[in-house]
Amino acid sequence: MHSVVCIKQVPDSAQIRVHPVTNTIMRQGVPAIINPYDLFALEEALRLKDKHGGRVTVITMGPPQAEAALRKALSYGADEIILVTDKAFAGADTLATSFALASAIRKIHESHPVTLVFTGKQTIDGDTAQVGPGIATRMELQLLTYVSRINELDEAAGRITVERRAEGGVQLLKTALPCLVTMLEGTNEMRRGNLPDQLRAARHELTRWDRVAAGIEDVTKIGLKGSPTVVNKVFTPSPRAEKAEMVTVASGRPADLAIELIARLGQRFPVVEAELARRAA
Amino acid sequence: MSNDAPVKKKRKFELDPRLATYKGVWVFIEHERGQVHPVSWELLGEGRKLADMLGVELAGVVLAAPGDDGQRFCHDAFAYGADLCYLMESPTLKDYRNDPFTRGMTELVNTYQPEVLLLGATTQGRDLAGSVATTLLTGLTADCTSLTIDMDNRSLAATRPTFGGSLLCTIVTLNYRPQMATVRPRVMAMPERQEGRGGTIIEHPLAMAEESIITKVLDYIPDDSRDKPQLPFADIIVSGGKGLAKQENFQLVWDLARVLGAEVGASRPVVQAGWAELDRQVGQSGKTVRPKLYIAAGISGAIQHRVGMEGADCIIAINNDPNAPIFDFAHYGIVGDALQILPALTEAFRQKLATTRRAG
Ligand SMILES: Cc1cc2nc3c(=O)[nH]c(=O)nc-3n(C[C@H](O)[C@H](O)[C@H](O)COP(=O)(O)OP(=O)(O)OC[C@H]3O[C@@H](n4cnc5c(N)ncnc54)[C@H](O)[C@@H]3O)c2cc1C
Numbered sequence: 001m002h003s004v005v006c007i008k009q010v011p012d013s014a015q016i017r018v019h020p021v022t023n024t025i026m027r028q029g030v031p032a033i034i035n036p037y038d039l040f041a042l043e044e045a046l047r048l049k050d051k052h053g054g055r056v057t058v059i060t061m062g063p064p065q066a067e068a069a070l071r072k073a074l075s076y077g078a079d080e081i082i083l084v085t086d087k088a089f090a091g092a093d094t095l096a097t098s099f100a101l102a103s104a105i106r107k108i109h110e111s112h113p114v115t116l117v118f119t120g121k122q123t124i125d126g127d128t129a130q131v132g133p134g135i136a137t138r139m140e141l142q143l144l145t146y147v148s149r150i151n152e153l154d155e156a157a158g159r160i161t162v163e164r165r166a167e168g169g170v171q172l173l174k175t176a177l178p179c180l181v182t183m184l185e186g187t188n189e190m191r192r193g194n195l196p197d198q199l200r201a202a203r204h205e206l207t208r209w210d211r212v213a214a215g216i217e218d219v220t221k222i223g224l225k226g227s228p229t230v231v232n233k234v235f236t237p238s239p240r241a242e243k244a245e246m247v248t249v250a251s252g253r254p255a256d257l258a259i260e261l262i263a264r265l266g267q268r269f270p271v272v273e274a275e276l277a278r279r280a281a
Numbered sequence: 282m283s284n285d286a287p288v289k290k291k292r293k294f295e296l297d298p299r300l301a302t303y304k305g306v307w308v309f310i311e312h313e314r315g316q317v318h319p320v321s322w323e324l325l326g327e328g329r330k331l332a333d334m335l336g337v338e339l340a341g342v343v344l345a346a347p348g349d350d351g352q353r354f355c356h357d358a359f360a361y362g363a364d365l366c367y368l369m370e371s372p373t374l375k376d377y378r379n380d381p382f383t384r385g386m387t388e389l390v391n392t393y394q395p396e397v398l399l400l401g402a403t404t405q406g407r408d409l410a411g412s413v414a415t416t417l418l419t420g421l422t423a424d425c426t427s428l429t430i431d432m433d434n435r436s437l438a439a440t441r442p443t444f445g446g447s448l449l450c451t452i453v454t455l456n457y458r459p460q461m462a463t464v465r466p467r468v469m470a471m472p473e474r475q476e477g478r479g480g481t482i483i484e485h486p487l488a489m490a491e492e493s494i495i496t497k498v499l500d501y502i503p504d505d506s507r508d509k510p511q512l513p514f515a516d517i518i519v520s521g522g523k524g525l526a527k528q529e530n531f532q533l534v535w536d537l538a539r540v541l542g543a544e545v546g547a548s549r550p551v552v553q554a555g556w557a558e559l560d561r562q563v564g565q566s567g568k569t570v571r572p573k574l575y576i577a578a579g580i581s582g583a584i585q586h587r588v589g590m591e592g593a594d595c596i597i598a599i600n601n602d603p604n605a606p607i608f609d610f611a612h613y614g615i616v617g618d619a620l621q622i623l624p625a626l627t628e629a630f631r632q633k634l635a636t637t638r639r640a641g
Contacts, residue, residue: 013445042457098415133411142496145378145408148573167313167403172500228420228457232438234450237584244614246596254621261613269595273514275573279542280637
């Protein structure tokens with residue numbers, strides 16, 4: 001049983017601010033965290049290892065400082081961490097990212113055959129949910145997205161059954177191993193790492209792969225070159241031309257304010273007036 | 282991830298001649314259990330505008346099993362603006378599975394060569410879009426909030442929130458076709474249904490045997506939707522924010538909602554504090570809503586909330602801070618304590634509805 005978990009280091013977006021004058025992102029002092037959705041994937045992989053034995057390898061494609069996220073993953077109990085990092089990866093969109101990760105996972109597979117590849121459902125900075133399906137497609141693995149539960153895993157028989165979130169319900173799917181699973185949020189809770197794992201995380205030697213080590217020869221498939229999408233412009237949403245019409249009354253009493261508002265509403269918004277009439281009927 | 286890429290200067294682009302023949306705008310018609318997901322009709326409404334700008338046809342793409350009502354979905358697609366539909370029927374398309382749907386969609390794209398392909402940003406649409414774009418090695422932009430055509434290059438300019446929703450970015454796919462994008466339900470307006478509007482159905486088989494498909498659907502358990510809030514389709518929503526200060530005060534939102542027959546919404550901190558369920562969260566990481574009337578009490582109007590509700594026809598904001606950002610885009614503003622204004626509104630609407638009832 002060998003799971004490879006793909007994680008991404010992301011800025012804690014709850015703490016990102018946009019500079020009010022220059023409209024640029026103020027990243028200074030914003031802490032970097034493991035993409036929260038990836039923790040559900042990592043915990044699921046660790047649970048499978050608890051149950052079936054084997055190993056968990058955590059991999060990220062990112063800048064050198066992403067090492068911190070990998071060490072954090074070790075402290076939760078992962079066995080091996082691999083940082084895929086190279087200047088040539090810069091500017092990658094989801095297509096180029098899935099290419100680099102798929103190449104690296106194939107490389108991992110050569111020394112330790114992979115049973116399952118895990119990703120989070122999406123990242124909180126990109127929000128695309130495209131990298132998981134991209135990796136599965138590149139590797140020709142069966143793809144199970146939005147998985148809320150792994151019901152059964154039989155490694156000897158090469159079989160897995162899962163529950164997958166669909167639009168109006170839950171799909172129960174059965175497929176063959178190896179396959180790729182993207183985990184839904186709220187499906188489990190990340191464990192607290194134990195002391196030995198925390199100590200190991202600090203000392204463990206990081207495996208760092210550049211493009212060549214990750215088995216990538218064709219540089220036109222990675223980074224900016226391998227990215228069909230191009231960001232044309234970044235901007236702050238413009239406020240609506242007109243601001244709110246402020247409702248005030250001489251008395252200042254809430255009851256009068258409410259009556260005044262409703263009177264004005266009917267004049268300016270016939271759709272709302274009609275909707276209210278429908279409800280009165 | 283595209284948003285990590287450096288911003289490039291807009292430039293004129295020579296499309297690879299191999300791809301220059303790609304024409305037409307396509308919308309994936311998503312269905313499950315005999316029902317088309319309304320996001321497909323919303324996308325046809327948007328797709329119609331893009332097709333008209335480009336001077337090309339708008340097509341719906343229906344992948345279905347023989348007993349699935351594929352023909353009916355095509356006729357519905359015509360009523361919502363499609364000029365033609367590609368209908369691919371095969372027993373392997375019985376329930377949604379990545380493998381046969383990816384295979385079917387890629388085959389249609391390679392055969393009929395559309396320049397734009399739009400899908401709903403649903404669990405089905407995103408699953409399919411990611412695999413199709415990777416198979417075709419083309420660009421895909423997720424969760425777009427607006428789409429237009431840059432006529433300089435005939436390229437699809439897809440705008441989406443980035444950096445946790447605090448900024449927007451516009452993404453183009455220059456030298457690849459089709460240009461793909463996903464859009465969330467309720468972000469685009471529902472087009473008017475035009476009864477009797479016809480179109481052409483182009484049937485295309487899928488040569489795929491069930492035995493060759495590894496993933497099997499064992500069961501499908503529909504959600505128990507009776508008690509679930511249906512925020513995206515509510516016509517009136519009363520939403521409360523952290524400004525209500527205490528869980529008990531959130532009851533005031535429910536009181537007004539009950540009088541109006543409205544759904545109750547909430548901002549994220551309210552959900553995080555456990556005053557309301559996750560299904561009620563409005564905004565970027567919650568639901569996108571498009572009611573006729575949205576009443577926001579004690580909500581600041583942060584961009585992540587705004588993107589989920591600015592499509593409302595009429596927004597009423599109640600906030601005790603006259604400088605709250607929500608007043609920059611609401612239609613009506615009341616500066617005051619929501620704990621006093623909400624009960625006053627509840628009473629005033631009760632009276633109003635009673636009067637209308639008597640008059641009618
Ligand atoms: C990645 C990311 C995703 C997010 N997704 C969402 C999302 O989907 N939905 C969402 O809502 N937020 C989301 N947020 C959070 C968002 O940035 C804001 O923090 C949030 O919308 C603020 O909620 P609020 O206005 O209720 O609370 P606050 O920011 O605390 O504002 C409370 C408001 O109430 C007013 N107030 C206080 N007391 C009273 C009173 N007595 N009467 C009237 N008014 C009063 C205050 O003036 C203030 O304007 C997201 C953030 C991030 C980083």
